[in-house]
Amino acid sequence: MTRTLLRNVRPWGGAPADVLVDETGILEVAPAAEAAAPATDAPAGASDLEVVDGAGGILLPSFSDVHVHLDSTRMGLPFRPNTAGPSRMDRILNDRANWRSAEQPVAARATYTLERMIAQGATRVRSHAQVDADSGLEKFEGVLAAREAHRDRAHVEIVAFPQVGIHLEDGVPDLLDEALRNGADLVGGIDPCEIDRDPKRHLDTVFELAERHGVGIDVHLHEAGSLGLFSLDLIVERTRALGLAGRVSVSHAFALASTVPGVERALEDVAELDIALTTIAPKGSLTHPLDLPIGRLRDLGIRVGLGMDGQRDYWSPWGNGDMLERAFLLAYTQGYSNDDDIEDALAVATWGGANVIDGSLRRLGADGRPGVAVGDPAELVVVRGETPTSAVMDRFPERVVVHAGRVVAEGGELR
Structure with a gap:
């Protein structure tokens, strides 16, 4: 050996x-x-x-990027100005309108980006791969190819991710099922109220697929304030009822950054059911807070990891594969200035993400x-x-x- x-x-x-x-x-x-x-x-x-x-x-x-979209990356390609509109659906549809005209296919772009991530210190990665009626399994297969190309250099999990919703277009549940049969490690979901506008049906489908295939769940939850807490409560309800504690992650979870009533109770539910959280270090405002309360999560023993999200894609020009830079951004958006707090941000970018992927690892805490x-x-x-x-x-x-x-x-x- x-x-x-x-x-x-x-x-x-x-x-x-x-x-x-x-x-x-x-x-x-x-x-x-x-x-x-x-x-x-x-x-x-x-x-x-x-x-x-x-x-x-x-x-x-090593760094752990636990929220990245390798299927949409344009790292290493000529810079394109961002042409997306201001809303989330504008950005989703901008990607749909442009991804086929990229200079390289999904597999080549994902493989190159994963290479740069590893070279800069990330050996644990959780990538979402869009599955929808437009792209079918092509994006998922591209991320699968990237994982195979670097299988001896990094551990890569793939989330079958219905970015355009599950029930707005025909055939998406079947595509998710096929992706899970063909190597996806988790099933995703997204804003069940805002995208599908049918949170019960959306989340029932996500949890049913997870049960059928014995996989974990990672739901994008951008919904803020009381709406986001409502969706999170539905996730909590299903996690508890189906005995899936420790198997569910929520990405972004902007509602937990808000000051509306119910946040503390939601945090306690998340802690009780060992629901992991991932953040991309966003910077909100006083009226629209987006930054998770990292210190409070640590105190409650909630697993939290950091991710790059998109990387120079059709959503935005941000992202360069360097999780050390993303740790810097987390410290910045959290308002950290003393060394202990900045090391906390570094810990989230490294061991915190590792613990999101492997819940058996010990938690971040005050014991070193x-x-x-x-x-x-x-x-x-x-x-x-x-x-x-x-x-x-x-x-x-x-x-x-x-x-x-x-x-x-x-x-x-x-x-």
Whole structure:
């Protein structure tokens, strides 16, 4: 079994250490050897060993992008001005009008974008793949091809995602069913009141498909205020009734950022049923708050992860595949300025997302920074910086990326 020894790294910016890993996880964390020690001076039994000089870099759990749309990306292609209108449906239909005229097919665009994400330190990814009457399974199959191309470099989950609703067009439930039979890991939903305008039917279909295939659920919930809390309550109701605690995620969950009555009760329901949340670090306003209460989620033990969302697609020009930059944006939109809080944002971008994907991992909390101790998964990234906070502020591109105990990218390039 191949092992990797990361020499002279600083777990979460702490004391220099040598860290031995293999595909089963982190095997040993020991004080760093003296600088004069030969690189071949490895722990006993570490045959087939690759030794990597961490050069005093900060060792973190690898980044986890748990809300991305690889099917719509235009990263690496000529820039196109955003032609979408202001509403969510305008953006949905703008993508529908333009995706076939992209310079590359979905599979090529998704594969390239996933490459750049991995090279910048993400080894856990949850991508939504649009399934609808217009594109059929073509977008899903493109994301499936990207996952296969990088199967030895990252763990990728795919959500069969009905972005244009489930019951506005014929045949969408059958397409979702086919995607789940062909490799999708979760079934998605979107704004059951605003899109389908039939929340009961929409969510009944989502939960029935999840039960039929034994998969998880990830629902986009942009609906704000009382409407969003109503939809969230329907999700809670079904999660409880069907015994799906720990199997459901809600993306965006803007209603939980509002000040309307019922938010605290909704948070308690989410915590009770272990419903995970994902955010893209949006910046709202006093009248339309969008930023989740990260500190309160942590206090309640709610799993929360971070994602890039679209990347230079037909919705917006934002996104570059760098989850360290997205951690910076999370800290910024949360109004963080002290080091502990900024490290919280970094923790959400790394271990928080890992915990969204794997609920068995321990939760973010006040008991230190997880993910770099013996027994943790060997999903790691070495970044440059004096401290974790300075790493978030400076975002130097030099990184070493480890997946399943093996270096898969270094210096911004895949191996």
